[in-house]
Amino acid sequence: MPNVPLSEIAHGRSGDKGNHANVAVVAYTDEGFAWLRKHLTAEVVAAYFAPLGATRVERFEAANVRGLNFMLYDALAGGASRSLRTDTQGKTLALALLRMVVEWEATPPQPLP
Amino acid sequence: MNRVRIGNGCGFWGDNLDAPLRLASDGQLDYLTLEYLAELTMSILAVQKAKDASAGFATDFIDVLTRLTPTLKAQPRLKIVTNAGGMNPKACAIQAKRVLAAAGLLEKKVAVVGGDDLLPRLDELFASGHQLNHLDNGSSLSAIRDKVVSANAYLGAKPIADALERGADIVITGRVADASLTVGPAVHEFGWNFDAAHLDRIAASTVAGHLIECGAQATGGLWINADESTHLENVGYPIAEMLADGTFTISKPDGTGGAVNIETVAEQLLYEVADPARYFTPDVTADFTTVKLSQLKPDVVSVTGGTANGITDTYKVSVAYRDGFMSAGTLVIAGPNAATKAHRSGAILLEKLKQAGFTYAESRVEALGAGDCVPGIVTATFNPPEVVLRVAVRDPRKAAVERFTKEFAPLVTSGFPGTTGYTVGRPPVREVFAYWPALIAKSAVVPIVEVV
Known part of the structure; x- marks a missing residue:
């Protein structure tokens, strides 16, 4: 199976809630969502973001928009108020996750009309 | 309608x-x-x-x-x-x-x-059993009571x-x-x-x-x-x-x-x-x-x-409290191995401060352009021609953070070649207001509507 970035399957957005970050991933197709559900587990995302030092990662589903939402608890090194990082609010985390290389084989996502 | x-x-x-x-x-x-x-x-x-x-x-x-x-x-x-x-x-x-x-x-x-605005009511609220414990870890607000600057439902x-x-x-x-x-x-x-x-x-x-x-x-x-x-x-x-x-x-x-x-x-x-x-x-x-x-x-x-x-049956409360001072400054490092040099420049800066007697509660060095925005996860696939060096510190002592802001300029002459971008002067020092989320019973808060 070819290796592709997750961005071939999904788009997304991330932000902060205090010292926690949320990373939402939205599949372009039903087929892609089925793949995400099976493969993009909380454990996989926790391992990928391990250098951020999150205390735990929780996954929620929003099947109505083909979405998975990950909560990365205590991942922002203090959050907007006291983190010394440039990205105090986790704005770039979704883009980072979408760079994850995955094994995926499917019809390519359809561009928007 | x-x-x-x-x-x-x-x-x-x-x-x-x-x-x-x-x-x-x-x-x-x-x-x-x-x-x-x-x-x-x-x-x-x-x-x-x-x-x-x-x-x-x-x-x-x-x-x-x-x-x-x-x-x-x-x-x-x-x-x-x-x-x-x-x-x-x-x-x-x-x-x-x-x-x-x-x-x-x-x-x-x-x-x-x-x-x-619950700040004027904090002691009254404590006395009547509204503890405003930290939403995530249950800590008692009493530990930081004297540092609180705002508390709003x-x-x-x-x-x-x-x-x-x-x-x-x-x-x-x-x-x-x-x-x-x-x-x-x-x-x-x-x-x-x-x-x-x-x-x-x-x-x-x-x-x-x-x-x-x-x-x-x-x-x-x-x-x-x-x-x-x-x-x-x-x-x-x-x-x-x-x-x-x-x-x-x-x-x-x-x-x-x-x-x-x-x-x-x-x-x-x-x-x-x-x-x-x-x-x-x-x-x-x-x-x-x-x-x-x-x-x-x-x-x-x-x-x-x-x-x-x-x-x-609760409102969320956002409490902010004084938590020291922080500052972050930047320089540009250009040339071969810019990211490595940026990290070394940051280390030099912090070492100079250490020699002057200042170590910090927390410090961070980033080479922006080389993947440090999401450190350890996204890595540069090529050797960038230049990166932004960003160094940040946080500490309870304002004077220590002020001293930090004076250590960027020396790198322009005593650091690596290709060190530039020192045009905006010393970075500002800002007070840190840490965030403390809590819950309070709706019955303890009375919204007020007033036509002015």
């Missing part, structure tokens, strides 16, 4: 100053909402108010209102709902009244929503609807839940009650408020697939047009840039959400997983089906 058009022209304090004017003039709105308060804004406003009793609100709003007065004359029924009041909604309202009077708009009624839509009921044209609030700025007008216009019969509709309007509260983030801003054809330089701000059954569309004024499609709306639906089946607001616990999106026509998305998942 059988439908209401609510547009949000400001997603945070610092958002584009012309967006509210363009949205109000082109959006055919019934209500213009303006959202100014991030989690930390209140602490900054609290410090301002402590120095000056007539300060402590989002002053941008006064500028925006001044420039909106011709629009308010042309559209006499247009109403404004904003949380620009911050820590001092009454002072904000007094200034707003002055602006309106100067423009000849003496008939406009301005109302204030307060009661969210997130009020809901009810006092906003009450203010509108009393004939207000402009409602200025302190801390309210962002989505409630939209829910309030809907509750007022459609005559909803906060009871079981109307709770699904209040949840649906909460979805609307959540979608538009961050301004252009619903209309193409931050959209992953935005490109030059999206024309973000001309981005239109979002409008929720709602029916009495709670269904609504998201759109933007005709002829503007940006995009409203399933992708932009879905991304925003999940933005800064934890469990999408339980989005807690003071008005309702909304279930976002029952929402259905469909593209009605270009740049118009229909949103149906948001439902209630109960209602809590």
Whole structure:
């Protein structure tokens, strides 16, 4: 199976809630969502973001928009108020996750009309 | 009214100053909402108010209102709902009244929503058993009691609807839940009650408020697939047009840039959400997983089906407390192995400070351009010709942080070749206000509505 970035399957957005970050991933197709559900587990995302030092990662589903939402608890090194990082609010985390290389084989996502 | 058009022209304090004017003039709105308060804004406003009793609100709003007065004359029924009041909604309202009077708009009624400020009541609340323990780890607030600068409950839509009921044209609030700025007008216009019969509709309007509260983030801003054809330089701000059954569309004024499609709306639906089946607001616990999106026509998305998942008996409280000082400065490092040199330059800077007797509670060195924005995860696939060196420190001692700001310039001559970009002078030192989330029983907080 070819290796592709997750961005071939999904788009997304991330932000902060205090010292926690949320990373939402939205599949372009039903087929892609089925793949995400099976493969993009909380454990996989926790391992990928391990250098951020999150205390735990929780996954929620929003099947109505083909979405998975990950909560990365205590991942922002203090959050907007006291983190010394440039990205105090986790704005770039979704883009980072979408760079994850995955094994995926499917019809390519359809561009928007 | 059988439908209401609510547009949000400001997603945070610092958002584009012309967006509210363009949205109000082109959006055919019934209500213009303006959202100014991030989690930390209140602490900054609290410090301002402590120095000056007539300060402590989002002053941008006064500028925006001044420039909106011709629009308010042309559209006499247009109403404004904003949380620009911050820590001092009454002072904000007094200034707003002055602006309106100067423009000849003496008939406009301005109302204030307060009661969210718990700082003057903290000891009374402790005494009556409201401990405001940390929401995440249960710690007792008493440990930092003397460092608290602000404590505000997130009020809901009810006092906003009450203010509108009393004939207000402009409602200025302190801390309210962002989505409630939209829910309030809907509750007022459609005559909803906060009871079981109307709770699904209040949840649906909460979805609307959540979608538009961050301004252009619903209309193409931050959209992953935005490109030059999206024309973000001309981005239109979002409008929720709602029916009495709670269904609504998201759109933007005709002829503007940006995009409203399933992708932009879905991304925003999940933005800064934890469990999408339980989005807690003071008005309702909304279930976002029952929402259905469909593209009605270009740049118009229909949103149906948001439902209630109960209602809590608590308000969220945001407490801010003094937590030392921090500063961050940058230099540019160019040339071969720029990232490695940047990291070494940062280490040199911190070592020099150590030699001078200063070590810090926390420090961080980043080579931006080499993947350090998300450290350890995204790595550069090539050797960048230059990177931005950023060094930041935090410490309880202000003097130690001030000393840090003086250690950047020496690197321009005593560091590696290709060190440049020292043009803005020493970085500023800022006080850290740490964030402490808590809950409080709704019965302990009394929202206040006052027509000024």
